[in-house]
Amino acid sequence: xxxxxxKCQECQSTDVCNMLVSEPxxxxxxxxKCASCGQLVARFLLSDxxxxxKGIESWLRSLGPAAxxxxxxxxxxxxxxxxxxxxxxxxxxxxxxxxxxxxxP
Amino acid sequence: xxxxxxxxKNVVFSAAALVALVxxxxxxxxxxxxxxxxxxxxxxxxxxxWITEVVPLFVTSLVVLFCCLVWVRPVLEQSGNPVEATxxxxxxxxxxxxxxxxxxxxxxxxxxxxxxxRIALAIITRTGRSIPRLLFGVMLLTACLSxxxxxxxxxxxxxxxxxxxxxxxxxxxxxxxxxxxxxAFAANLGGLGTPIGSPPNAIALQYMRQAGLAPQFWMWMLIxxxxxxxxxxLTWALLLYLFRGQQREVEVAADQPVNxxxxxxxxxxxxxxxxxxxxxxxxxxxxxxxTVALVPLVLFxxxxxxxxxxxxxxxxxxxxxxxxxxCLGVAIDLxxxxxxxxxxxxxxxxxxxxxxxxxxxxxxxxxxxxxxxxxxNLLLPIVMGLAISSVTPVMIGVAFACSLAxxxxxxxPPNAMAFGTxxxxxxxxxxxxxxxAVVGAMLAFSTGYWWWDIVGLF
Numbered sequence: 001x002x003x004x005x006x007k008c009q010e011c012q013s014t015d016v017c018n019m020l021v022s023e024p025x026x027x028x029x030x031x032x033k034c035a036s037c038g039q040l041v042a043r044f045l046l047s048d049x050x051x052x053x054k055g056i057e058s059w060l061r062s063l064g065p066a067a068x069x070x071x072x073x074x075x076x077x078x079x080x081x082x083x084x085x086x087x088x089x090x091x092x093x094x095x096x097x098x099x100x101x102x103x104x105p
Numbered sequence: 106x107x108x109x110x111x112x113x114k115n116v117v118f119s120a121a122a123l124v125a126l127v128x129x130x131x132x133x134x135x136x137x138x139x140x141x142x143x144x145x146x147x148x149x150x151x152x153x154x155w156i157t158e159v160v161p162l163f164v165t166s167l168v169v170l171f172c173c174l175v176w177v178r179p180v181l182e183q184s185g186n187p188v189e190a191t192x193x194x195x196x197x198x199x200x201x202x203x204x205x206x207x208x209x210x211x212x213x214x215x216x217x218x219x220x221x222x223r224i225a226l227a228i229i230t231r232t233g234r235s236i237p238r239l240l241f242g243v244m245l246l247t248a249c250l251s252x253x254x255x256x257x258x259x260x261x262x263x264x265x266x267x268x269x270x271x272x273x274x275x276x277x278x279x280x281x282x283x284x285x286x287x288x289a290f291a292a293n294l295g296g297l298g299t300p301i302g303s304p305p306n307a308i309a310l311q312y313m314r315q316a317g318l319a320p321q322f323w324m325w326m327l328i329x330x331x332x333x334x335x336x337x338x339l340t341w342a343l344l345l346y347l348f349r350g351q352q353r354e355v356e357v358a359a360d361q362p363v364n365x366x367x368x369x370x371x372x373x374x375x376x377x378x379x380x381x382x383x384x385x386x387x388x389x390x391x392x393x394x395x396t397v398a399l400v401p402l403v404l405f406x407x408x409x410x411x412x413x414x415x416x417x418x419x420x421x422x423x424x425x426x427x428x429x430x431x432c433l434g435v436a437i438d439l440x441x442x443x444x445x446x447x448x449x450x451x452x453x454x455x456x457x458x459x460x461x462x463x464x465x466x467x468x469x470x471x472x473x474x475x476x477x478x479x480x481x482n483l484l485l486p487i488v489m490g491l492a493i494s495s496v497t498p499v500m501i502g503v504a505f506a507c508s509l510a511x512x513x514x515x516x517x518p519p520n521a522m523a524f525g526t527x528x529x530x531x532x533x534x535x536x537x538x539x540x541x542a543v544v545g546a547m548l549a550f551s552t553g554y555w556w557w558d559i560v561g562l563f
Contacts, residue, residue: 024218025369025410056525060265065216067209067255067420069162069304070476071514071521074257078525 003095008034008041016041020049028062050085121153137445143180144440147172148483151433155479162476163422166429169436170197177436188439196431200395201300201311202424204384207398208301209419211380212254214373214405217415221250221262229266234354236280241341243267243284244291248337251295252302252330253381255420260292260519268526270357280350282533287344289511289523289534290541294336296508298329300394304427305481309504311431312489318497320562322384322394327560328501332553336509336545343537369410376404423478430482434489443490450491457495457563461502462550464488468506469542473516477507495563502549509545512538 007014013036021029028049032041051058059081068074125146137145147169154165173193181188196202215221225246232242243263251259264285271284296303300310300322306329313319320328366374383390383397405411437443452460464484472480481504488499510516512535514524520538523529557563 024367055527056522057265057268060261060268060522063258063261064418065209065212065255065258065420066261066418067212067423068257068518068521069423069426069478070158071516071518072158073161074518074521075515075525 001091001095003092003099005096006032006041008037008039010034010039011037013037020046048081050081052082052085052089055082117157118153118159121149121157125149125153135445135449138184138441140177140181140184140186140440141442141445143177144436144442145445147177147436148433148442151429152483155483156471156475158475161422162479163425163429165479166425166427166432166482169429170194170432173432173436177440181439186439192435192439193432196311196435197425197428199311199428199431200393201307201314202427203395204398205301205304205307205424205427206419207380207395207401208253209255209423210398210401210405210411211377212258213415213419214401214411215254215377216258216262217411218370218373220370220373221254221258222266225250225263225266230357232357234356236284236350236353236355237341237345239355239357240280240283240287240344244287244337244341247288247291248295248298248333251292252298252333253377255423256292256296256303257518257522259295260288260522263288263292264522264526270355271528274350274352274355278350278352279348280352280355281528283344283348283350285523285526285528286348286534286537287341289517289519290340290344290537291337292519293508293511293517294333294340294541294545297336297505298326298333300325302329303504303508304423304478305485305504305507308427308430308478308481308485309500311427312434312485313497313500316489316496320497321387323386324560324562326385328553328557328562329505331556332505332549335548335552336541339544340537340541343540347537348533372408372410373405376401376410426476426478426482430478430485433482434486437486437490443487446487446490452491457499458550458554460488460491461499461554464499465502465506465546465550468503469510469546472507472510473512473538473542477510477517481507497563498554498557501557501562502554505549505553506546509542509549510538512542 005014006016008016011034013034015035016032017035019031019033021031028046030044030046032043034041048062049058050062056078059078150172151165151169154160154168155162170193174190178188178190178193228242228246232239247259247263250262267284267288271281274281296306300306306325310319380397380400383400384394387394387397406416452463468480468484471484484503485500488503489496511520514520514531514534516538520534524534
């Protein structure tokens, strides 16, 4: 696993904010803006989006026109997304800590 | 919890596999010949896999196809009834599958251009602040959308739209549960209204069409829509009775601004209206509903309104699931298993009404614990084989019963979604769900039966 913290190429600040943009007919897009100097840092597209604080509500928004046929399947899929987000986040944090220890600033 | 379920599934699966094996090896004591025994074992395997969901539902359909091609077909050949492989393959891309595919494409385009969201928002913000009125508006809207979009997509859209104001109600207010259940139940009920509203409807149509009895698209609506309206009203009253909250009003505000319609959105609207008009007038222009379903496919993909990624994202698994049911039906028919069933089910001398009630109740019990489509896949070919005098009302009654069963969180995906919000206990869903299933079945098998006769269905 490779983990990077986004950094502004202009002022080297790691203080960034994500702008989530949703347009009809287009995939959801995130523009990363430097909170210190206001420059564009990065842009990426989302195939799905899960906001942990909003749980199922955010996942439902990204479901699209899918037609699930099984209530069990739906439940399992949501559990998988939730668990994957949490474990992935924990693993990324752990990896970052390890990187910091190996390469001190 | 998850591992416990898998192990339970494995136990059931193994037990059923053993039963199938015994049936296969031991000389049948039930008087079945070779082909009907083979089809019977495939039916047992399919039922087991669809009930336990030990593999994804569509995989079971492919298992059915595989068994039919490598086992049922050779057995039929050995018994002097050679059958082309295409007989088993045809249900995977029939006129009805094409009709459903057209429905998915409309759903995809309406969702991509946020037209479903836009319609829902426009109506919800006009229903007023009174919660009982809002509940009715939300349910009516959900049911209307669900007639044209998949139940899952409708429930997801409506829940995502309504959750912010549902959660603005006080934490212990019972109206929170009423609104969530209202969306889930209305999404299930709305599916009754059109042939593309729910896969069991399409499966029933497919069998009726094979028998030359299929009602037209508009006729299905004439049968289904009054039922939807009555059931929605009853469900609304029931939810208000069971979940009376304290707060009388709620503020419904748009969570995000909606931009004006662009050219592509207008094409989607136009294409959708043309397709629906085509479906409603099949008798006058003479083209089948499946042929009309090609219009949105060609129009939206041809004009790049939808992309290849959108095509890949369509619910192909649901189409495969429906195809598997059709394939099972072919095996039951060609093998003569239907004749064996007729001889061994005590219902074959009963009236049409008795058969409809018996199979309808069985459908409600089965679809409460398993997929509606899988239930329809298992029951409808058997009903078709009963060769009773008027099979059409029974097929429609069973298809409706599949969509009426909704007492548990696992009964349907919209129920699972509402339950997934964490606002509901199982008992909250069980009580109204059972009442809706029982009352719905009683209505379908009494007033509904009478109404279907009036409109000239049989």
